[in-house]
Amino acid sequence: MISGKHVLVTGAAGFIGSHLVHQLVSEGAKVRTFIRYNSTNTRGFLDTLPSDVQREIEVIKGDLRDPHGVYKAAKGVDTIFHLGALIAIPYSYLHPTDVVHTNVIGTLNVAQAALDLGIPRLIHTSTSEVYGSARYVPMDETHPLQGQSPYSASKIGADKVIESFHCSYALPVVTVRPFNSYGPRQSMRAVIPTIINQALHRSEIVLGNLTSTRDFTFVEDTACAFIRAAVHDEAIGQVINAGSGAEISIGELADTVKQIVGRDLPVRVESERVRPEKSEVDRLFSDSSKAATLMGWKPSVTLVQGLTRTIEWIREHPELYRPDEYVV
16 A cells, blocks of 8 residues: 555656646655756646645655765655656757766656665666567567667666666666656647647647557556565566557547547658667557566556547647747
């Protein structure tokens, strides 16, 4: 049970992190959050949570690259959920040093703090991007790792840091590897809110590669996987996929969104949005049977259900999006 546990969530201001915080509070956890400092005193997506949830959380601002700040934030907690990262792949093409420092050194700082403080459980966030283009499907946790972008390479490095701390120091860790989470509050750095915002507000939908496939998982299911990893001892030392077990091409996804929205719009490919050829991940399709076996986790929200809920949320929050911009 997570109820009553004192937990730290890094990256809590982000998309998945904010949903995890909401779910943790709802299940009775005592939640401390660690988010990146900014001069405007905003708290990212934590500011969109219901006011009763916001009152229940402690917010610490700092930077993952500062080991002292991470250590102080981790003092006194039972569990660390490490979601903090720079995640945008196009951004990683432009600023690979920033991405590597945050994702690798930041993870090292979290692991070191957990070890020094004797934290009973560290849940580390990986990504399906570490697999690169599928060599076989469905993709289980033994699939080769391929650093096809600076972002994916940084996450491979972070995953290996966590693995090394478990092997070298018996640090009680679980690595959860989500596949393409989506849902309310997600920014237009991701393809689903990009498609939805254009479908709602533009006369055409402009995308990159339409033939690549992805395994989309509703964010509440992803958050549930993190919590299951925190309470099932069988998961310690394991890497565990959290995906829907289905795939859909980006072109088919756009068609599905158009059907739900009720607008028949043309779809155009723009070269600026296409990844470099060898960096493009052509196919992601998860085998998440290990999650079911070790943690009793299976996704519960279908793609159409999740898209419908996401579209409704985006309709209600137009002020958070700029449909005419390509967000890196």
